[in-house]
Amino acid sequence: MDFDLTGVQAAWREKGAALGRDVAPDPAAASVVQGAARAGLLDPAVDLLALVVAVEALAQHSPAAAVTLALHAGTSLGLARLREGSGEAGLARFAPLFRGEAVAAVGLSSDDIPREAEGRLSGRASWAAPLTDRGIVVVSPKGDAGRTAYAVALEMPGVGVERIATAALPGLVCGHVTFAGVRGEPIGATxxxxxxxxxxxxxxxxxxxxxxxxxxxxxxxxxxxxxxxxxxxxxxxxxxxxxxxxxxxxxxxxxxxxxxxxxxxxxxxxxxxxxxxxxxxxxxxxxxxxxxxxxxxxxxxxxxxxxxxxxxxxxxxxxxxxxxxxxxxxx
CATH class of the missing domain: 1.20.140.10 (Butyryl-CoA Dehydrogenase, subunit A, domain 3)
Structure with missing residues (x-):
């Protein structure tokens, strides 16, 4: 196994460090994602190791920005992977995530998860992040047909966000997301x-x-x-x-x-x-x-x-x- 980074991977590490130097001390998720897009760190075809060294370099300057990028990019790349066989229309659905125009949040805890019935979600997803005014959240609700990931736009009617004051990672907004019969978009396996x-x-x-x-x-x-x-x-x-x-x-x-x-x-x-x-x-x-x-x-x-x-x-x-x-x- 070659333990040396390629030129591209080394360049991504420097991009991550540069983003860390540029972001605000307590960066909002939207600004981190926009900055990552401008720096070329959001690419659906990325070599994952290149993104790993970029996130590591970013975390040495701003842990909050690094966790935001890890959650957003990990969710976005997973969605792109699940949509690979659905053609250009399927991939275009999540293109704003890679342009930095929207932020992808994900449910981080299995303590409290919503219920799915006939494609509609009800209940609460606890500890989702990074939450923004405009973006999507990916959750894995309980359903009669098993566990499937669903994507839901946060601005949809019937979606509520209860923000939580956290003790760390300032700028990263965590919260509980509630669903009142909201129709979600089934994505596939989590x-x-x-x-x-x-x-x-x-x-x-x-x-x-x-x-x-x-x-x-x-x-x-x-x-x-x-x-x-x-x-x-x-x-x-x-x-x-x-x-x-x-x-x-x-x-x-x-x-x-x-x-x-x-x-x-x-x-x-x-x-x-x-x-x-x-x-x-x-x-x-x-x-x-x-x-x-x-x-x-x-x-x-x-x-x-x-x-x-x-x-x-x-x-x-x-x-x-x-x-x-x-x-x-x-x-």
Whole structure:
């Protein structure tokens, strides 16, 4: 396996970093998606690994923007994949998502899901994001014929949004979406969407973890012999770097697989989530009491990294997906 990025992939990584430098400190989802479209980061034919390195680079500057792009792009790419056999008309239906004219949100929790009957949705989808005034939401309701993804425009009559004040990722709007007999557009299986979201959320986690490691390294170097040469600090930094690199390789493997695998995507998100959380914890130890100041980058990362655990599959669901695919093969 070639571990070097191609010229195109390296260019996408720089585009992601540039977008991170350009976005507002607490960027609204619409501005992130529009900026990504202008930068050429929204392409239905994208090499997924190129998008992974772009999201990772973006997360090192703006975790909220990276999570927004991961959710929007993962949902949009999944929709495009499901519409591949429906001709130009089918693909054109979601073209505004790739032009940055609309934002794709997705239901992130299975705790509360709507009911589908004869193509109409009723009930509530809990924890959908990123929500905007104009856009679509993709949900997977309960139905007599099994679970199928449905796309619904947020401005449709009968759709309500209850926004939630969150403790992290400022600018990313989360909320509960209610449906009162709303006719949805059936898309197909949820798996192609979830695979891409999990891989891209893993990339966002890698970026957060690497930013935490960078801050810890800067603190250690500034302290010179008092910290940089101290064995405990060296161990903390080495452990964080090792775990982040291992998670990065798993994420790259998942993104480069053909065909994409829910097991690989779930494993990548598991590893990246754990590595990012531990990198932030170790950075807190290295930076020390300064990280307790409100607004300090480590304080913000400690809040933002929690979204990795909560969004697009909790740890138990990820482990179940890995076990379902891997264990039968090895039996």
């Amino acid at each position: 798996v192609p969407i979830m695979i891409r979201i999990r891989i891209l959320m893993a990339a966002a986690g890698l970026g957060m973890g690497k930013r935490a490691l960078r801050e810890a390294l800067a603190t250690a170097k500034a302290a010179h012999a008092a910290a940089a040469g101290e064995q405990t600090v060296q161990g903390l930094l080495a452990d964080a770097a090792t775990e982040l690199d291992a998670a990065m390789l798993m994420t790259w493997k998942a993104a480069a697989a053909d065909p994409l695998s829910l097991s690989d995507a779930s494993l990548a998100k598991l590893m990246a989530t754990a590595a990012a959380q531990r990198a932030v914890e170790r950075a807190t130890q290295v930076v020390g009491v300064d990280s307790f100041q409100r607004g300090h980058i480590i304080e913000r990362l400690a809040q933002d990294v929690r979204a990795l655990e909560l969004f697009a599959g909790r740890t138990e669901a990820l482990r179940a997906a890995v076990a379902e695919e891997i264990l039968p093969r090895r039996a």
